[in-house]
Amino acid sequence: MSDDFRGTPLDAEDFEKGKVLFTRDEPKAEYAWDTGVAIGRYLQELKNGRLIARNCVKCRRVMIPPRMHCEWCWRPTDDWVYVQDRGLVNTFSLCYITWDMQRLKTPEIPAVIEIEGASPGHGIMHKLGGVDPKKVKVGMKVKAVWKPAEERVGSILDILHWAPT
Amino acid sequence: MRKVAVIGAGLTKFVRRAKETAKELCWAASKAALDSAGLTLKDIDCVVHGTAPDAFDGVHMKAEYLSDGSGAWKKPYFRNYVGGGTGVYAPIHGWYHVASGMFDTCLVVCEEKMSSCQPHPQGAFLTIFDHTTERPLGPNLLWIFALEMNRYMAKHGLTLEEIAQVSVKNKRNAKDHPSAQLGADLTVDDVLKSEVLAWPVHRLMVSPTSDGAGAVILASEQVAKRLTDKPVWIEGVGWCLDSAYWTNRDLYYPKYVEYAARMAYQMAGIKDPRREIHVAEPYDPFAYKELHHLEGLLLADKGQAPKLMSEGFFDRENGQIPSCPSGGLLGVGNPIAAAGLMKICELFWQLRGEAGKRQVKNNPRKGVAQAWGDLMQVGTVVVMGR
Ligand SMILES: [Zn+2]
Numbered sequence A: 001m002s003d004d005f006r007g008t009p010l011d012a013e014d015f016e017k018g019k020v021l022f023t024r025d026e027p028k029a030e031y032a033w034d035t036g037v038a039i040g041r042y043l044q045e046l047k048n049g050r051l052i053a054r055n056c057v058k059c060r061r062v063m064i065p066p067r068m069h070c071e072w073c074w075r076p077t078d079d080w081v082y083v084q085d086r087g088l089v090n091t092f093s094l095c096y097i098t099w100d101m102q103r104l105k106t107p108e109i110p111a112v113i114e115i116e117g118a119s120p121g122h123g124i125m126h127k128l129g130g131v132d133p134k135k136v137k138v139g140m141k142v143k144a145v146w147k148p149a150e151e152r153v154g155s156i157l158d159i160l161h162w163a164p165t
Numbered sequence B: 001m002r003k004v005a006v007i008g009a010g011l012t013k014f015v016r017r018a019k020e021t022a023k024e025l026c027w028a029a030s031k032a033a034l035d036s037a038g039l040t041l042k043d044i045d046c047v048v049h050g051t052a053p054d055a056f057d058g059v060h061m062k063a064e065y066l067s068d069g070s071g072a073w074k075k076p077y078f079r080n081y082v083g084g085g086t087g088v089y090a091p092i093h094g095w096y097h098v099a100s101g102m103f104d105t106c107l108v109v110c111e112e113k114m115s116s117c118q119p120h121p122q123g124a125f126l127t128i129f130d131h132t133t134e135r136p137l138g139p140n141l142l143w144i145f146a147l148e149m150n151r152y153m154a155k156h157g158l159t160l161e162e163i164a165q166v167s168v169k170n171k172r173n174a175k176d177h178p179s180a181q182l183g184a185d186l187t188v189d190d191v192l193k194s195e196v197l198a199w200p201v202h203r204l205m206v207s208p209t210s211d212g213a214g215a216v217i218l219a220s221e222q223v224a225k226r227l228t229d230k231p232v233w234i235e236g237v238g239w240c241l242d243s244a245y246w247t248n249r250d251l252y253y254p255k256y257v258e259y260a261a262r263m264a265y266q267m268a269g270i271k272d273p274r275r276e277i278h279v280a281e282p283y284d285p286f287a288y289k290e291l292h293h294l295e296g297l298l299l300a301d302k303g304q305a306p307k308l309m310s311e312g313f314f315d316r317e318n319g320q321i322p323s324c325p326s327g328g329l330l331g332v333g334n335p336i337a338a339a340g341l342m343k344i345c346e347l348f349w350q351l352r353g354e355a356g357k358r359q360v361k362n363n364p365r366k367g368v369a370q371a372w373g374d375l376m377q378v379g380t381v382v383v384m385g386r
Helices: A012-016 A037-047 B022-037 B062-066 B086-099 B121-128 B141-156 B160-174 B188-193 B221-227 B255-268 B287-296 B305-310 B336-352
Strands: A051-056 A061-063 A079-083 A086-092 A094-097 A103-108 A110-115 A123-127 A141-146 A159-164 B004-011 B046-051 B077-080 B105-113 B196-199 B211-220 B232-241 B279-281 B366-373 B378-385
Touching (some): A037 A051, A086 B141, A094 B141, A110 B141, B004 B221, B022 B062, B022 B105, B046 B062, B086 B105, B086 B232, B086 B336, B141 B160, B141 B287, B160 B287, B160 B305, B211 B221, B211 B336, B232 B336, B279 B336, B287 B305, B336 B378
Antiparallel strands (some): A051 A061, A094 B196, A141 A159
């Protein structure tokens, strides 16, 4: 193999001090997404302060987020099942940066929360709150902290965060 | 199906920000690969291009835009993309173009120019999450890696020291790679003292964002034997996709990587990969991922890769199965699609005994390369041999 590889590194400074020419643009893209059937009901129930899942009788699986087709057996799912607004922390992180690498003093605590009443290992992504970040553990029991009913709009953000029970 | 060989390989340097455009990088890698095979573009029947999100470049349908840099002018052309898995997926597509009998030669080019995306290329990943159930929470890409790493560690009771040793090994290996962006001599302590970005992920456990390109030339058996005494055969290919409902499956183990590996091993006639694979290039965008993937590739039992690594099993010098002798994404750099193809290039050079200072010492006859991507859901695997 040749050691004479092409490619010319530039420094951030080359741009900041205008040592090199470049072009800038900000493409704009806007979307309005339909909820679909399953997530539409999911959001409606979030507004009511409840979590709802779909059941597949063939796979004996209660899945959340709900969907109208089970990806395992690829049949229509069979019925709606209310599940608890409690669960277990399956995994979590203490995140100290934003997507564009800005630093956060207080970490965000994203987690996968296994939902009580759904099949084992079936959870949703959300955030933990009302807890000392140092005390968060995998396997910890948590409960949803809801927005007041009059402020709920039918969004995953109707749950403010999940807190230890 | 016909036998297919790799007969040439080329890379650019991997850098944080290249002066060259994406097209110019594609040209440089393609030309280097053609030169190494002693061919010109006239000898190429078709072109396969791997490149990740259009959002990096801000050019919709960027593969069409890049095609003339990749030598595809008025040739059959195919673009493919499975996120980080792309760099090992592209040679699989090239393989069946030739294995099918449709074409005798194929130029496979993988490119990424991430630096154009402002203020940080991470922005291109924000839209991989579900727009209704996840994006309102404001997730960034580090979240899912941190969540997966923590699950892997919690399930097996692993320590941060065991994860950090991957960064130390790969950045050290990368010092001998002419493309490398981040080769370094570090200690486990250095890694653990680096900034915590998203616990348990530390800064030195993360691969950089990069600009770069790679290319390989594939040829049918008849053509390969005419052109080289040292063909490296693509003996097995596998790929597998899991569900996008990533919160409904246990992240501690990449089952889809195992399925892809089993598919490739079966095709290659490999029954006991730990004895029959002599060099491995598993995908290592984050330190824990190499361990995770060594397990998915069945080169270690579940939860045992960290222990084997600390015993030197995966070392380049005296290990039984040297892993990431190139220096991997952690050391060489991570221009997404090009980083995966860099692993295919590495196997090509290692199996031909042309890896220079990086040459593994166990006289390798078979190697495996693997990449991974999408929403923690795709495994792509290629087995190569001589
Ligand atoms: Zn089912």
